[in-house]
């Protein structure tokens with residue numbers, strides 16, 4: 001992720017240096033961010049136990065969560081800019097799981113247990129490369145933007161549960177459902193708009209709203225179904241603006 | 245061609261765990277771990293005085309090769325000159341200074357340290373138990389053994405290599421009784437799968453073999469140890485084990501290299517013994533044959549099918565065409581007939597272990613042995629047989645859909661094909677009476693224990709399903725097949741808790757009606773069904 005971010009930044013800077021557009025201006029934004037919408041995804045993990053296949057199916061709810069975002073834009077024309085923004089959000093994530101564990105003594109008599117794991121880790125790193133339309137009215141400026149996005153998602157997926165059992169093994173008591181982080185990358189898009197207010201020629205504040213989307217496939221287990229996550233969603237960010 | 249029930253007394257053998265009554269005070273165990281301060285000084289002083297008194301004896305001194313200035317002394321606890329088993333202290337010193345003391349010491353020992361058994365007599369006991377030859381160099385050690393359940397016992401201990409296990413025995417040095425035996429090889433329970441006699445897949449509760457090689461038919465998931473022995477057609481050895489001449493060794497336990505078991509009789513005898521245990525536990529909360537998780541041994545392949553042509557009639561009837569409970573939790577399953585052979589009635593005979601109802605029938609004889617002890621003669625004997633058939637049919641219904649064959653009111657239909665050997669619905673199909681007026685009164689079959697069982701068998705059927713008795717024409721309103729559990733519980737309770745050993749049919753009628761009344765109330769459908777059923781078969 002980091003190397004991609006660096007490459008994108010370098011190419012933008014190169015474009016800035018090569019261009020001789022009128023009134024070149026740069027904007028740097030430093031924002032706190034908040035992912036407003038939630039995302040849901042499912043995982044199915046299988047394991048061998050007592051000479052049969054067991055499985056744990058989990059429905060995850062990655063809710064809203066805080067993060068940060070930093071951006072850099074270059075107005076290569078009066079109303080047009082290219083911008084690069086990157087950031088990270090974490091989401092308040094829980095997983096409702098159903099485990100099916102084979103019986104040690106009988107075929108086709110899996111024991112079922114259910115539960116919810118809270119406080120799972122979910123981190124979404126984003127880099128957006130945008131074409132930005134900018135406008136200005138007095139101390140206010142406005143922007144609308146769209147472009148491709150790069151995502152990296154790292155999410156905890158639940159694996160083979162630990163459990164207690166005793167004869168006659170009709171039930172299990174799950175003692176722990178270990179979570180292991182998996183991550184992968186993907187490309188998508190983003191679109192959004194922002195408004196800023198300048199205190200001086202070089203300092204201001206601003207807010208943006210951005211909708212982005214990328215589908216990330218995590219591969220927790222070879223030969224098993226992948227976990228598809230719709231990353232992104234609607235995100236707001238607000239903070240400092242520096243103009244030069 | 246009837247299941248026989250023999251009460252052969254067998255010696256408790258190598259894989260068993262014996263229990264004796266304690267003969268001394270509660271053992272007080274001190275686990276010491278002193279590394280500094282007053283505790284270390286106290287223990288140091290105490291160890292010195294125990295050494296002087298002979299309560300600790302030097303076992304070994306070990307120079308520390310990593311810290312050359314240190315020395316480790318291992319001291320064994322002794323009681324009046326006899327080592328206390330597992331009582332030991334290890335003291336680390338540096339010059340004159342004691343650095344640490346770790347160990348376990350037992351207190352409150354109060355017994356006479358003089359054995360009445362000689363070491364040679366103890367060897368003889370262990371050899372008999374293990375079936376192994378100890379040889380002259382294996383002198384058993386006299387020890388004071390702290391008991392898990394309290395107290396101490398003076399015992400000889402030695403390890404015996406059976407054919408493929410290593411078992412430590414503790415023999416009471418006064419009585420010669422087995423106090424404790426345990427395998428000193430690691431065991432690990434593991435589930436495998438197997439294919440039964442009828443080609444159905446099921447799970448096998450197995451154990452990793454000795455040295456981690458292969459798997460053995462030793463069920464360590466269920467509370468009792470359940471072993472299945474593959475006698476590999478060796479009838480001489482089978483008889484020697486049944487007569488207690490030798491104990492089975494781990495080498496006799498059926499095994500499989502990859503835990504995907506393919507020997508049908510092994511798979512079925514082993515798994516059905518477990519299923520029957522489960523049935524009794526889940527239905528009646530009963531823990532095994534004796535209610536105390538008695539070990540179950542199943543012996544399969546007592547003969548080879550092709551040896552039938554040279555076998556005597558009694559061997560054919562016992563080890564080819566029969567299954568029997570041999571007492572003390574031991575079952576033997578007949579080998580059946582070569583596929584090309586038929587009985588005179590046209591039936592072919594498969595491995596008897598392949599029939600869940602046969603397995604449950606035989607194991608129920610064990611339950612009867614430890615409960616009512618119904619005398620195996622005349623009407624009490626027929627009740628004994630009938631209770632085994634009731635539980636056999638009930639277990640089959642309990643596992644309906646899981647066992648390979650159909651659940652039905654026939655007995656043995658999965659081994660004796662077609663038709664089985666008895667019918668609870670229509671006993672007369674196999675020549676057995678369905679009414680008291682036509683009961684068998686001859687001397688054969690212990691007074692018809694497998695014949696007159698047809699009468700109480702029919703009671704169980706009628707009380708469950710309902711119907712009209714063929715002879716009396718009396719109609720019975722059963723509780724319904726869906727409520728068979730009620731009649732099972734009525735019978736189980738009557739036959740295990742309330743029935744006297746000498747009961748006749750009339751007693752059985754009164755006992756089972758009382759059992760139904762106790763469980764479900766006077767006038768309940770169960771009480772009415774049981775009463776009507778006995779009326780219908782002419783037992784008052």
Ligand SMILES: [Zn+2]
Nearest residue numbers: 247249629632
């Ligand atoms: Zn019988």
